[in-house]
Amino acid sequence: MKDFYSKVYEIVELIPYGRVTTYGAIAEALGARKSSRLVGIAMNLSHELVPNLPAHRVVNRNGVLTGKHHFIGANTMENLLSNEGIEIVDDVIKNFKLLFWNPREEL
DNA sequence: ACAGTGACTACAT
């Protein structure tokens, strides 16, 4: 078993283009449903560790871009997502339920 | 070393 963070990054890198997932889904896929916070922390640390990580494809369970302020610019996350064809309105992903990618189904 | 905090979520009031 790898480190929790490593597994988180592994899954995030697997998120397909134009799809999104949630912190909780990742945590659950790792067998640690209650550790969803750690996933967010892992994302925060990923800046230095894995700069290429598509962290913009990870949102909270409501499809809200809670972490947008942690990106380089205020609109970076929105831009990256809309660039992949994902519609963002008021920091919320439109059709989130449709775009949701469940890591558990892929593992 | 200790306490506060945070890119979260589920469960209880």
Add this chain to the structure above:
DNA sequence: AATGTAGCCACTG
């Protein structure tokens, strides 16, 4: 339906 509490654990002051 809306708030409050609990659990996770690494990082920072």
